[in-house]
Amino acid sequence: MPKIYALSGVIVGSFNNVKEMNGLQLGFMNTAVDGKLIQVGLLNTIQSNPRPFRNMSLINWRFKKSRKKDLEQPLYFD
Numbered sequence: 001m002p003k004i005y006a007l008s009g010v011i012v013g014s015f016n017n018v019k020e021m022n023g024l025q026l027g028f029m030n031t032a033v034d035g036k037l038i039q040v041g042l043l044n045t046i047q048s049n050p051r052p053f054r055n056m057s058l059i060n061w062r063f064k065k066s067r068k069k070d071l072e073q074p075l076y077f078d
Contacts, residue, residue: 004018004019007021008023009023010025011024011025015027015028016030019034020032020033020035021037022037023036023037025041025044026041027041031047032046034066035062036062036063036064036065037061039059039061040058044057045060046061048065
């Protein structure tokens with residue numbers, strides 16, 4: 001799975017793996033650490049979402065970015 005560290009716009013693919021995303025992710029499995037984004041797919045993960053909303057099926061979203069110090073944790077997909 002390729003790693004993208006920052007992206008603004010739309011990403012379409014089978015497995016999408018982005019650190020900071022601003023836009024739309026479409027795919028079977030979408031992963032993002034933070035950003036302002038909407039994910040559409042079978043398994044959608046946004047690490048900066050509150051615990052019950054991190055992993056969602058079909059659709060997941062986040063409309064505000066976390067504070068910078070919250071992003072200093074290592075990426076789990078390294």
